Amino acid sequence: MKFKTLKQRLIFTLTIGMLMSFMLMAFTSYNAIYSMQQNKINTSIVSALERFTDQCDRDYYNLMQITQQMMPQGYVGSDVDGYFFADQQFDKAMLSRRISNNIEMLTYSYPNVQLVMYYNPKDNAPLFSNLPPSEDLLLQHLPSLKQNLEISYQPPHSSGYRFSGGQVISVTRDAVFSNGLKLVLYAETKNDMGENFDDIFGSQHMPYILLQIDKNQQIKYSSNSNVFKVGQTLNLDSQKPSGTIEGYIWNRKDSHHGFTNVLLLPISSYNRELYAWRTNISLIAIFTLLVMVVTAIMLHQLIYKPLYIFEEEMEELGNGNMTMVDYNTGVEEFDHMFDQFNAMKMRIQTLMQDIENKERQRHKLEIEKLSYQINPHFLMNALNSAHWMAVMHQQHDIDSYISKLNYILSYSLGKSDQDTTLRTEIKMLKTYIELQKTRYDFEACINIEEGDYLDICVPRLILQPLAENAICHGLDENGILNIDISADYSDKIIKIIIADNGKGLDKQALEALLCPNGLDEDSFGQGIGLRYVYLMLESFYGRGDLMHIESEPDMGTKVMLVLPFQGR
Incomplete structure (x- = not known):
């Protein structure tokens, strides 16, 4: 027989406990009376x-x-x-x-x-x-x-x-x-x-x-x-x-x-004493039954009444009522449970507020991304016209530069390489560095370990913003940009390190970078790129601990990504 409700189990447990105690008492007392009768009366006779x-x-x-x-x-x-x-x-x-x-x-x-x-x-x-x-x-x-x-x-x-x-x-x-x-x-x-x-x-x-x-x-x-x-x-x-x-x-x-x-x-x-024992044990059985009934009523008041209140609170919570209610049931355990329930309501409200804030930030990021692109469709068409004019006038450097810039813009808009892999990201990164070398005087050391892991899918545009921060905000003249990409097959992770030997960051600036929710003050500065990479990683992998930044003033900055082989 299975008991599905708490009431059934409590009644069953209480009944079994009372019956076992009563039977044990009856058995012990009967043996005592019988033994006394045998030892006392029979011995006397x-x-x-x-x-x-x-x-x-x-x-x-x-x-x-x-x-x-x-x-x-x-x-x-x-x-x-x-x-x-x-x-x-x-x-x-x-x-x-x-x-x-x-x-x-x-x-x-x-x-x-x-x-x-x-x-x-x-x-x-x-x-x-x-x-x-x-x-x-x-x-x-x-x-x-x-x-x-x-x-x-x-x-x-x-x-x-x-x-x-x-x-x-x-x-x-x-x-x-x-x-x-x-x-x-x-x-x-x-x-x-x-x-x-x-x-x-x-x-x-x-x-x-x-x-x-x-x-x-x-x-x-x-x-x-x-x-x-x-x-x-x-x-x-x-x-x-x-x-x-x-x-x-x-x-x-x-x-x-x-x-x-x-x-x-x-x-x-x-057998007078045995007859008296039967009478007494019958009275005890009646008394035990009364105690069991009274105990059941008390348990109902102590347990089921708070449970009914808790059930009503759960229904109110399901209907969206987050109002805090202070209950005093007289039972410390239930009062503590209601306190925890109120605390849970507060945490739910906090989580809902956080979700709303994140949605607003995401919406703002989309707007900033659109503003940052500055009508890229028009810009791409203009670049295509400049590209053919350079070809017609045999301006090969301008032709190469415009072609690379056009590829970057097309990649950022998702016009090409729709199925983004790490290999495609690296190609995009190399193209971007070649363009930046025509403007800035720096040295780029790129070390890439060949392997099948390069064909693993990764989020779009997670390397270029990191390289851009290092080139535009970190490197001085004659600076060095080191990029190392390798795989650890035993742990099934990809390690990407982008480091520069530039001016670095002080402690306060570094703490601001490590807090993604605090990077929305500079609309087009260093923070927007890092915040974009952080959100893309969190969205793709379901984790927010994949990007690590280390920096000291005048010692440069190192950004390391640790990516699993598979997203969520």
């Missing part, structure tokens, strides 16, 4: 789940260690076994006290352990405990997480301690004593990982659900039974540590005790 699972594994292991000492072969269980075989009440009382003390000693190194007791399932009553159990405690009603032989793991549930309502995990263990009595060993420990989850995800306003499932993926514990019920079976990919299910993102961690902890977060909460 995995880290919290691992800590919870490790804590559960340690707590269950500690409870197993406690119940191991409560077995008949343990140091606490052996006293219980002896209690059942004691006959005296005093012995039973002493053993009962020692059993309670041993239980307290056993739990002393586990500060989170709360209720530890021997429970008679037949009577649904505790026998020995370190703390008073709740009156309505029934162990058979406790939820079961996993059964491993005689050991049963319970998920988080309310504490059996009478004066505590917190969440605990527990282990029950079946034991048979020597008298055949079957008792259940119970030990529980506080588990505050739920509070840790609240601290982690509550600050981010992200509701979570904690599940504990068995190897068949059946839910054994749920922190939110309204969404995931106990007994419900999940369909989690066992090969992946995370995934999505029913609008939730899940992460899993297997326990060393044969069950799995699962932490779930709602996808809507998980």
Whole structure:
């Protein structure tokens, strides 16, 4: 697609620039939000789940260690076994006290352990405990997480301690004593990982659900039974540590005790920051569009309004209106452009004035040329009559002189040698010098290098006026006129040098000669010939730097023409 107008290109450039900036910002911010979500939220989920699972594994292991000492072969269980075989009440009382003390000693190194007791399932009553159990405690009603032989793991549930309502995990263990009595060993420990989850995800306003499932993926514990019920079976990919299910993102961690902890977060909460990013990026897009529209309007005012004014000025200039107009657009570059435009108007006016002056000078030169010729048609006819009279009276010198003068006049009028070449100009120059020798006493040294360049076309009458100035205005008696004509084929130029050893010119006179526009004061003097040669060269070659004059008082004058092989 090509845009021909400045407006189209500006709109295209502005749109592309804004879109690229917006896309770069959107891409960068999305990656930042996504990376933060992955690093912050995912790391928080995995880290919290691992800590919870490790804590559960340690707590269950500690409870197993406690119940191991409560077995008949343990140091606490052996006293219980002896209690059942004691006959005296005093012995039973002493053993009962020692059993309670041993239980307290056993739990002393586990500060989170709360209720530890021997429970008679037949009577649904505790026998020995370190703390008073709740009156309505029934162990058979406790939820079961996993059964491993005689050991049963319970998920988080309310504490059996009478004066505590917190969440605990527990282990029950079946034991048979020597008298055949079957008792259940119970030990529980506080588990505050739920509070840790609240601290982690509550600050981010992200509701979570904690599940504990068995190897068949059946839910054994749920922190939110309204969404995931106990007994419900999940369909989690066992090969992946995370995934999505029913609008939730899940992460899993297997326990060393044969069950799995699962932490779930709602996808809507998980992607809350991405949703907020979409809303913000939409607002930014609208704002960017407004900025682009405002910028386009400002650019139109700043650029197109001055351009419209400039276009009107160009039309006025085309119609010939050269009036200077002062504009203040408020933009320095456009004000400078209008200043340059006004300067251009002034230069155009100056050039037009110069052209008018040159036309007047050319017209004046034509008039002077006609005056200088003094009716040459009549003069030529008279010379022809004098020529035949000299022939009839056998006056050969007069005949030769008149014939040469007639040739010069005929050449100057264009009557002969219409196709002027350098060779013809040289012939004209030699004829003129021969005529002048009959009047003036001087020596002429003419050196001409032969070559094809002599047949090159040149302007008419450019050598004779230079020779005339040297003979009539420069040479004294017994003066010498040197004329050298040669060609430089490498530079494709012709060098013509006309020099005299006469009285020369002072600095002021030389500067007047070097200024062609200042040579119109003497109508028939030295200036008219030089001005004619200068104008002819400029007209034929299109250049005004082809004639060079050097002169010093009493040292003579040298005029050099450097002519190209071809005119313009």
